[in-house]
Amino acid sequence: MDSKEIIARRIALELKDGNVVNLGIGLPTMVSNYLPKGVNILLQSENGFVGLAPVKDVDPDLVNAGGQPVGLVPGAAMFDSCTSFMLIRGGHVDATVLGGLQVDSKGNLANWMVPGKMVPGMGGAMDLVSGAKKVIIGMEHTAKDGTPKILVNCDLPLTGKGVVNMIVTELGVIRVIPEGLGLILEETAPGVTPEEVIAKTQAKLTISPNLTTMKL
Amino acid sequence: MEKVISIEKALDKINDGATIMIGGFLGVGNPPTLVDALIKKNVKNLTLIANDTARPDLGIGKLVVNKQLKKAIVSHIGTNAETGRQMIAGELSVDLIPQGTLAERIRCGGAGLGGFLTPTGVGTIVEDGKQRLVLSGKSYLLEMPLRADIALLYAQKADKFGNLVFRRSSRNFNPIMAFAADVVIVEAKEIVEIGQIDPDEVMVTGVVVDWLVQGKGGNA
Structure with missing residues (x-):
């Protein structure tokens, strides 16, 4: 199982039957492949609908927020961009799963730009993190060169302040304590020790007294 | 009043330096015939208000490649490398706005x-230069309305009064922008007689639509 699959499988277990969920582009999209039997979620797409499904017949008028052709489930609904963000900002989306460049000890998230290098724009990410009831960040634990991505303080421009609830990486599951009170390591991936996770994390991690092996 | 006009007549209303809103999301819901005509006319120094700048070979992305914009007010430019290149080279000014805030600013307008x-955007660089208000213990940013000289929109179907029906995810910003420009021009894939769209099916009233153009079909 590669890192991305571990992350996607674990996040899938966080979603409850009937949840309205917005999945970011890339790794987060994989989450819907691993939902447990009996858990049906309704996917929201910020370009204006709920009820996103895998593509069957390509319809040029129907794409996801990444511009890729998708399908619709029975019972889906289409709407305009204002309504889409009424759902998002208004707390009608139960969870959003997004990637991250950096997350810090206060639950701050940076995932929309690297000054001077990559400035794609925030799209709907800032609204999603401010409005979704639960913000789950799925990302590889460190950058490709091994640099920690879970930091004391983010140094990249923020997407949201104190918005992250949970971080899932290929090494473990970390919960963010509200009010900037720090990070708790709750699960480690099979074969990974808490010491290894701590060594690869710049922010201080408190090890949960109920630390378990990551369910996959 | 006759609202259905030729593409040439529609283009006469757009001049250098105009601020234009164009509906669409990564090309889907851009008005393809109007955008291609805009490129042919080669109107310059436009300020574009749209969700994104699509891709270099798709929809309004082609306006960027053809260097017709002086400013883009959008939520995302990541799918069009030329937008980023012009921004870094100082040829194009880009205001990046959170997507929900962009939609709501246009709605307010x-x-x-x-x-x-x-x-x-509270606590991010989006807050720079804006007023923060704390109400009932929660922080908010004051965001201002956005309007344009011209809106170029796309609808699946219009009657000759300008009542509009949109299809699937090509709806996106189109209905909101229909209210927020001095001149609203809609490219419809299909134009029908007044009365042929059931009033309950109308998504945007023709009251806000000034001109209609028959689309040539096809997508952005």
């Missing part, structure tokens, strides 16, 4: 509202 308060 069309709804006679003086602005709105949103939690989106």
Whole structure:
């Protein structure tokens, strides 16, 4: 199982039957492949609908927020961009799963730009993190060169302040304590020790007294 | 009043330096015939208000490649490398705005509202230069309305009064922008007689639509 699959499988277990969920582009999209039997979620797409499904017949008028052709489930609904963000900002989306460049000890998230290098724009990410009831960040634990991505303080421009609830990486599951009170390591991936996770994390991690092996 | 006009007549209304809103999301819901005509006319120094700049070979992305913009007010440019290149080279000014804030600013512009308060962007660089208000213990940014000289929109179907029906995810910003520009030009894939769209199916009233153009079919 590669890192991305571990992350996607674990996040899938966080979603409850009937949840309205917005999945970011890339790794987060994989989450819907691993939902447990009996858990049906309704996917929201910020370009204006709920009820996103895998593509069957390509319809040029129907794409996801990444511009890729998708399908619709029975019972889906289409709407305009204002309504889409009424759902998002208004707390009608139960969870959003997004990637991250950096997350810090206060639950701050940076995932929309690297000054001077990559400035794609925030799209709907800032609204999603401010409005979704639960913000789950799925990302590889460190950058490709091994640099920690879970930091004391983010140094990249923020997407949201104190918005992250949970971080899932290929090494473990970390919960963010509200009010900037720090990070708790709750699960480690099979074969990974808490010491290894701590060594690869710049922010201080408190090890949960109920630390378990990551369910996959 | 006859609202259906030729593409040439529609283009006469757009001049150098105009601020234009164009509906669409990554090309889907851009008005393809109007955009291609805009490129042919080669109007310059436009300020574009749209969700994104699509891709270099798709929809309004082609306006960027053809260097017709002086400013883009959008939520995302990541799918069009040329937008990023022009921004870094100082040839194009880009205002990046959170997507929900962009949509709501346009709605305010069309709804006679003086602005709105949103939690989106609090504590980020989006807050720079904006007023922060704390109400009932929660922080909000004051965001101002957005309007344009011209809106170029796309609808699946219009009757000759301009009542509009949109299809699937090509709806996106189109209905909101219909209220927020001085001149609203809609490219419809299909134009039908008045009365042929059931009033309950109308998504945007023709009251806000000034001109209609028959689309040539096809997508952005």
